[in-house]
Amino acid sequence: MTMDQPLDEALERKLRAGDSAVLGPLFEEHRARLARMITFRLDTRLAGRIDPEDVLQDTFVDAEKRLQAFRDDDKPFLVWIRLIAQQTMIDLHRKHLGTRMRAADKEVAAAQSGVISGLFVGATTSPSRAMMREEARAKIEDALQEMDEIDREVLMLRHFEDLSNKEAATVLGIQEIAASNRYVRALGRLKGLLGGLGDS
């Protein structure tokens, strides 16, 4: 939200036009938010094993490799780089959890729908719940889980990844006004799901 939009856009244009050297600065602009995205979406089973910094590093290397794809496509940089980061996470999941392609496909879906994946693995057994020390926190994450996919995504993008409405709309591929309405409505629904918690 506090990003310097014009600078960002200028860099993006340069990158698209063929100036590969600006990838670094542009990536730096997005680094903090990518890191947050990774923190939120990295499977909790991997949280202790994978440093978000490692993921970022791999993401950057990958982005460099696939620059041509960025130029050939007209996806905005933010959308593109998030996709690469997600792919990197999937690869890491696969590597560390030894997941096969098939299961990884499920993870793609999970990562894209913004499920804090893994957090709910075995939710009916106690270990993962035990980890959530605060009941409130568990409740919110549960409520998020119950929500409609786009509602959850819009909340995660705006809150956990600090995206502006405009950016969230870009990522979701919907109109800004629609994203904005969606956001307010999602907040209302979350409130409904949480029941009394929000008041305390």
Next chain:
Amino acid sequence: MSGDVESAQGPLDLLIEEFLSLYRSGEPVTPESFALHHPEHRDELRELLPTLLALEGVKRERVSSGCGPARVALPELDRLGDFRIERELGRGGMGVVFEAVQETLDRRVALKVMPQASLLTGHQLDRFRQEAQIAARLHHTNIVPVYGSGESDGYHYYAMQFIAGQSLDQWRDAQQRQMPVGAGAWTARARFVARVGVAAASALHCAHGHGTLHRDIKPANFLLDQEGEVWVTDFGLAKALEADGMTRSGDIVGTLQYMPPEHLSGVYDVRSEVFALGVTLYELLALCSPFGASRHSDLMERVREQRFLPLERACPDAPRDLVVIIAKAMAREPRDRYQDAEALQQDLQAFLEDRPIIARRLSMVSRARRWCRRNRTLAAAVTVAMVASVVAAVTGWTSYVTTQSALELAEREGGRAENNLKLSLSAFGDVFDRLVGREPVLDFEEDPNTGQELVVVQSSVSQRDVVLLREMLAFYDRFANENANSESLRYETARANRRVGAIHAQLGEPKSLEIAGEALHKALSGFTAIEGRDVRQDVAQVHTDLGLLSERQRRTVRASEHFQAALDLLSSMPNADAPGLQLRRAQVLFALYRTKDRFRRRREGPWGSVEYFAAMAILGDLLAVDGDNPDVRALHARCLREDARGPDGRAVQDQVVEIFQELAKEHPDRNEYQSEFCQALLIRSRRSREAGLADLTLADELVTELVAEQPLFRDYQFLQVQIRAKLAVLLHTTTTPLAGADLATRQQLARGHLNDVIAMSEEALRAEQPDLRFVSSLVAARGALGLVLLAADDRSAAKRQAELVLDLLERPGGPRPELPLRPESGWRRNGPGRARGERRRAQQGEAVEIVLEFGLLLLRLDDAELRERMRKLTARR
């Protein structure tokens, strides 16, 4: 993405955003006060803002726990109470160390300053004070004295004696630039490391006597002063500030490699400190971490599984005894280590004084035991380290669902239960992948020179893993039967069957091959019954598995049929041209070629085979588009291996070795490449003695590591036994100086190897399900040992070896004579070896093929009694 801000975002959204940015920048704003200022949306804001704050809370939690602790931020300090701060010496996760002068006493101190007390909980502070007091009471020549602790300006600190010098991690880094060269330099380094060890162990023992554990042993916490004395610092202090070692990921990472494995399950005692000191000494000797300078994520895994480079490989020239001492200190099981720091100190002292040490290398048996325990404790360790671990999910879920009441519950709850099942199915998949690897492919090959069969190992599972997996499968079966209308369950059950089949096939024992067959057939009918979903690829895979299995059971026709079915399915797929499917096709074609090749009596070289030709053609394309893919390269090498009998045989053999060498180097975690590399070396070693010695020495080293890693896995042992036996024979028979040692030494070495082979073979034969391949290696090794003994003019010992072989063969109920002589696994069943065997048969006038070395021994002994026993044996068949 057009339009101005007003129209692009709803007014309420804008207000929420404003509130959020005020809140995030630390403004004292509350939902209530903010709502009051915006009467037009007051009610909605009152509704929504608390929820928003709750969301922010979640975010704070996640970010702070996910990214590790922030670095300690201390403002510029120039004075703290009585201490005048002069310069910063270093900083870690929990504090900053300054060089300072205590003015009232005018003494130089090292001052460790903690973050402001507000960041610490009361409990942490209590512990900190308590530990500081204990540390201050420790008096030992090698412990940095703590003068006292205190608080000033909200900072907690403690002061200790200032030691001018460097820490051992600094020393290590400085040394890194100059690895010792030559025996003299190694001796000096080893003695230095041993002295450090003696001092440190003695200091630790003193502290342990006072009931204090150091808790953070690592090179950085040892100081080397200008006189060369070693000081231990930071007793129990740094760690006292952490709630528990496990949760602060940021800090744990720095010291992870010194953490004993049992710490993962919350156990930490004196022996854990012995372990950490062992790792420290390893590092000082080898100048690198035993776990390699890998990334954090890899490191965590290696530490958990205790996969490290054996010290004797990291520094092959270091004195043996010291290496053994350090290995014992670093034993995985606490009870295999020195039981306290003093025992370690004494052994190090013995080393320094050239006295015999107590530590011994782990025997074969204890290696196996260690491996068993490793797998058993894996579940526990993983559970603690990562809460929602797959293993925990599976074991927990298995015991849960195998009770009848759980089944009933599952039925009652219908959809919910199915969701749970899907979760555990995916967990099951994870476990399977962990155990078996991505795509298990069974394969085996024959040595082109002798026609002897080598089993190519793809990966490994233990019997226990199979039990676990079967347990789950039983549940799936029941569940699927009762929910036969659920398509997805039927699919998953078929897949589970396929996996169980693959696992059993890998175990390789006759009984498990049969179980594998059953499971695979179930999978086949399961998949076939599925409608409305394209399962062709799955079915093709099952056919391939069945083909390989039939092949292994020598049902050649059936194997061909399965392979053919797989090929038909693969080419019927709409995306049959995709590289992944093409690779599959090539793999099956190759397998089919192998089967047919085996079936044909006359061998005309691979190029006469349509399948081989087709597989190579596909590979040619794949290498062009996907030449980095290890599976493609491995298959290429396997195909090439077939051509090693052709006119360019030598060049091809070299190429095969080269490819597997690269694969083994690039994928150290994939055991199949390591073992295939070993096999390629073994095969090539038959070409020439001198080069063979080098090849076999390398292969022996690699396979020894594989066996150490998976001592229960017979195929690796069999490979090791073959390599070692061959190595022994070469050592014994090579006469050129290239062998690097005189005859006596080489014979000594050969004897050692043969004794190893004999011990390993006997162990394999004593197992519950004896692996009869080892009969042949046992017979061969005893024969070769007899020959070595005979060469050393010890005729009676040589005869004893022959007698032992005959004893084994004569034992009622023991292996039948035809087993070693014509074993299932095909010692020179056909091919050039057969011809040689026939010649030998003629020479000896015996009516059986016998293992070469044993036959030679009998021949050279020329003993009437033995000849008679052999005659009776062969008559018995």
